[in-house]
Amino acid sequence: MQRQLRREDYTVGWVCTLPVELAAVKTMLDEKHTDASRDVGDDDENVYTMGSITGYNVVINIAANHHFLIMLPISAQRSLSSRTQRMALQNNELFPRQSLLESLRFDQIDARQMTIKTAHAKTCRWLLQSEKYLNWLDTTKLDKHHGFLWIKGKAGTGKSTLMKYALVNARKAMENHIILSFFFNARGEDIEKSTIGAYRSLLLQLLENLPALWNVFNSPSFLKVTKDHQWNIETLKTLLEQAIQSLGDSSVVCFIDALNECEEEQVRDMVQFFEHIGDLVVSHGIYFQVCFSSRHYPYITIRNGLELVLEGHEGHSQDITNYVETELKIGKSKTAQQIRTELQEKSSGIFIWVVLVVGILNKEFNRGQVHLLREKLNAIPGDLHKLFSDILTRDSRNKDMLVLCIQWVLFAKQPLSPEQLYHALLLNINSNAISKLDPEETTKHDMKRFLLDFSKGLAEATVSKEPRVQFIHESVRDFLLKENGLSKIWPKFRSNFQN
Numbered sequence: 001m002q003r004q005l006r007r008e009d010y011t012v013g014w015v016c017t018l019p020v021e022l023a024a025v026k027t028m029l030d031e032k033h034t035d036a037s038r039d040v041g042d043d044d045e046n047v048y049t050m051g052s053i054t055g056y057n058v059v060i061n062i063a064a065n066h067h068f069l070i071m072l073p074i075s076a077q078r079s080l081s082s083r084t085q086r087m088a089l090q091n092n093e094l095f096p097r098q099s100l101l102e103s104l105r106f107d108q109i110d111a112r113q114m115t116i117k118t119a120h121a122k123t124c125r126w127l128l129q130s131e132k133y134l135n136w137l138d139t140t141k142l143d144k145h146h147g148f149l150w151i152k153g154k155a156g157t158g159k160s161t162l163m164k165y166a167l168v169n170a171r172k173a174m175e176n177h178i179i180l181s182f183f184f185n186a187r188g189e190d191i192e193k194s195t196i197g198a199y200r201s202l203l204l205q206l207l208e209n210l211p212a213l214w215n216v217f218n219s220p221s222f223l224k225v226t227k228d229h230q231w232n233i234e235t236l237k238t239l240l241e242q243a244i245q246s247l248g249d250s251s252v253v254c255f256i257d258a259l260n261e262c263e264e265e266q267v268r269d270m271v272q273f274f275e276h277i278g279d280l281v282v283s284h285g286i287y288f289q290v291c292f293s294s295r296h297y298p299y300i301t302i303r304n305g306l307e308l309v310l311e312g313h314e315g316h317s318q319d320i321t322n323y324v325e326t327e328l329k330i331g332k333s334k335t336a337q338q339i340r341t342e343l344q345e346k347s348s349g350i351f352i353w354v355v356l357v358v359g360i361l362n363k364e365f366n367r368g369q370v371h372l373l374r375e376k377l378n379a380i381p382g383d384l385h386k387l388f389s390d391i392l393t394r395d396s397r398n399k400d401m402l403v404l405c406i407q408w409v410l411f412a413k414q415p416l417s418p419e420q421l422y423h424a425l426l427l428n429i430n431s432n433a434i435s436k437l438d439p440e441e442t443t444k445h446d447m448k449r450f451l452l453d454f455s456k457g458l459a460e461a462t463v464s465k466e467p468r469v470q471f472i473h474e475s476v477r478d479f480l481l482k483e484n485g486l487s488k489i490w491p492k493f494r495s496n497f498q499n
Contacts, residue, residue, distance in 0.1 A: 010050065011056060016060060016062055024214060025060055026051075026060070026211075027212050027215070033050035034050065048061050049061070100217050103228065106197065107465070107466060108462075108468070109197075109204075111192065112183035112188060112462075113181060115470075116161060116164045119164070119165040120319075122323070122326060124162050126314075126316075127165065128166075128169060130315060136306050137289070142281060143282050144304070146279070146282055147289040148289075148291075148292070149305065149308065150292045150294070150307045150308070151294075151308045152294060152296055152310070153311060153316075154295065154311060154350060155384065155478065157351055158310070158351035159258070159295075160183065160257050161351070163255055166255060166291065167179065170255070177251045177253050178205075178206065179255075180206060180253070182202055183257040184197075184259060184260075184262045185261060185470075187470035188415060188468065193263075194266060196231060198262075199231075199233065206240070206252070212246075213247075216246070241277065241280075247287065247288065249287075253289050255290075259271075259293070260297070261474055264300075316349060317344075320347060320354055321344060324358065325340065327358050327362075329362055330362070339361070342374070342377060343361075356387060356457075357377070357387070361376060364376050384479075385478075388476060388479045392406075392485075401428065402454060403490060404424075405425060405454045406455070408421055408424055409455070409471060416469050418444065418461045418467055421451060451469060457472070458471055
């Protein structure tokens with residue numbers, strides 16, 4: 001039976017900023033009360049949620065109801081200012097769960113996903129109609145694939161773009177589903193390329209979407225957790241498993257991109273964990289589906305699941321055709337059409353190679369070199385890594401600045417902001433240049449153009465709250481380091497590139 005107290009009995013006021021927060025807070029109440037009795041002449045028409053948490057009587061409302069605090073008597077406000085406020089400062093003791101959620105969040109949590117360019121208008125549509133994608137979404141077939149779809153392809157085939165397209169579409173089309181995502185980023189901060197980052201992100205998204213699942217934090221061991229809590233993998237896996245087991249009738253679809261951009265042993269452990277989740281999905285009738293994407297190597301298998309390979313897939317090949325037809329602006333002549341066909345054949349299905357070569361040929365066409373287009377295409381290496389080498393050695397203009405730019409992006413202990421890289425490169429030009437900079441005359445757009453020029457288009461700034469500089473694709477790093485591209489292109493700098 002719900003209790004009813006006087007307004008003077010409530011000493012804690014909790015103002016929520018969003019309805020979803022209100023719903024979450026309600027789940028935290030140890031006891032619910034009916035609305036407090038009101039004094040004669042009280043014209044406050046707001047509706048409040050009353051209850052108690054750990055022995056404190058709490059009144060809850062949305063911040064938009066700005067008359068909320070009128071109902072708190074002076075005695076309660078004094079109490080809130082002393083004893084209760086002191087407790088509020090120790091948020092991990094009275095209201096720990098919000099602190100727990102914030103401890104899961106981290107900077108750059110969405111940076112990789114936001115930086116991936118939106119799919120070209122005429123590409124990726126085929127995925128939504130492909131047999132394997134539809135079978136994956138068919139919950140009547142969960143016993144066969146355990147909720148797993150794994151998209152695989154060579155470096156540069158466009159897997160991340162395809163995953164972002166699928167994610168955006170799912171958020172629009174699957175209104176009755178909770179959509180989760182994590183995009184590994186080998187060029188980002190350590191947490192962006194670790195499974196700890198993945199688990200923290202997925203658990204945070206799940207709890208924010210389903211506040212009722214906050215009860216996974218009910219263990220006394222979480223009462224002392226603060227915003228700066230250092231999570232470990234096993235705890236995160238346990239919490240995520242408990243949350244998934246408590247989904248009830250809720251349906252969750254999860255997209256996890258670029259597994260190859262995480263350390264191999266971590267990925268193997270994560271796949272094993274999700275295999276365990278897949279077993280639970282089948283045995284308990286849980287609606288939880290996961291779409292992975294990765295390169296073919298490292299080779300990691302999964303017991304049950306569907307696999308979709310991009311190379312040779314008709315839909316993927318048509319995407320390249322559509323992109324070339326639209327973006328290679330060299331006219332509609334017979335020769336132009338032949339060049340388009342030859343370009344696609346030479347690409348071997350590597351989308352980033354197509355994008356780079358289309359840009360090169362468009363520049364030649366704009367310079368009036370129409371008669372040299374086929375010759376130019378024939379001279380461009382078909383291998384992606386050789387293309388990177390060709391781009392970096394095409395001319396000797398600003399070679400020292402190019403080398404310095406590559407070194408900073410590649411070897412900085414932490415990814416640099418565009419401003420940091422801009423200043424680092426300026427120091428090499430003129431040690432007094434920074435002191436003479438006028439912030440009003442040098443915009444962020446200027447810095448990005450500067451970066452684009454000195455990296456020869458192989459580096460970019462992320463699209464995020466705190467932009468960071470990275471290479472346009474992980475295959476650039478692979479070429480420079482794993483394939484020893486640095487020392488091959490610039491032998492005299494070999495001693496600088498050791499280890």
